[in-house]
Amino acid sequence: MHLYLNKTSPYARLALVAAHETGLAGALQLVWTDPWTDAPELLAVNPLGKVPALATDDGACLIESDAIVQYLLALSGDVQLLPAAPAQRLATLGRLGLARAVIDCAFGAVIRTRFGDAPDSILTRRWLAALPRAVAAIERDLARQAAPDRPVDLGDLALGVAFAYCDLRQPQLAWRADAPRLAALVERVCQRPSMVATAA
Numbered sequence: 001m002h003l004y005l006n007k008t009s010p011y012a013r014l015a016l017v018a019a020h021e022t023g024l025a026g027a028l029q030l031v032w033t034d035p036w037t038d039a040p041e042l043l044a045v046n047p048l049g050k051v052p053a054l055a056t057d058d059g060a061c062l063i064e065s066d067a068i069v070q071y072l073l074a075l076s077g078d079v080q081l082l083p084a085a086p087a088q089r090l091a092t093l094g095r096l097g098l099a100r101a102v103i104d105c106a107f108g109a110v111i112r113t114r115f116g117d118a119p120d121s122i123l124t125r126r127w128l129a130a131l132p133r134a135v136a137a138i139e140r141d142l143a144r145q146a147a148p149d150r151p152v153d154l155g156d157l158a159l160g161v162a163f164a165y166c167d168l169r170q171p172q173l174a175w176r177a178d179a180p181r182l183a184a185l186v187e188r189v190c191q192r193p194s195m196v197a198t199a200a
């Protein structure tokens, strides 16, 4: 299988982290590409020209990080990262959703500015203003739910990816100040081999 990705994409990183966590990293050939250049080989796999994109050995193409992660979980038979029991699944998906939303806002603000929007444009300000609220919600969620010795799941990995990206691209967020539980979780997640191997 070929995984098209670039170094700093948090979406691509989440897919690659899932590959490491499920033991499938060795089955992937990584194709490093700059999605903004519309490279024909990327467009052949993802007509939208975004990373990550996965091409299977029999020619199927899969786009969108969530879909790629789901496929890797199914392929590996992993049952821990996305627990089946409804209560646990709800908790995992809750963290995953918040993490994905943080990535969308943090990345969206970066990319709008990079492509010429004023840093104080309405959308950029809206997305950046959402980030501290998301941090507070995640901190409340962790206070309510998380058993400290709970196995790491997909929601936790996504939080690690999301806030590592914030550290890289939105350092002014200083999200650790009011979120000790989130800080501890991200610290723990970032020490995992999957995160170390995929650091930008």
Ligand SMILES: N[C@@H](CCC(=O)N[C@@H](CS)C(=O)NCC(=O)O)C(=O)O
Residues within 6 Å of the ligand: 008, 009, 010, 011, 012, 035, 036, 048, 049, 050, 051, 052, 063, 064, 065, 066, 107
């Ligand atoms: N919803 C997509 C987002 C992917 C995405 O926006 N990737 C960025 C890199 S971080 C990209 O390739 N952008 C190129 C473009 O939008 O043309 C996913 O979850 O995979």
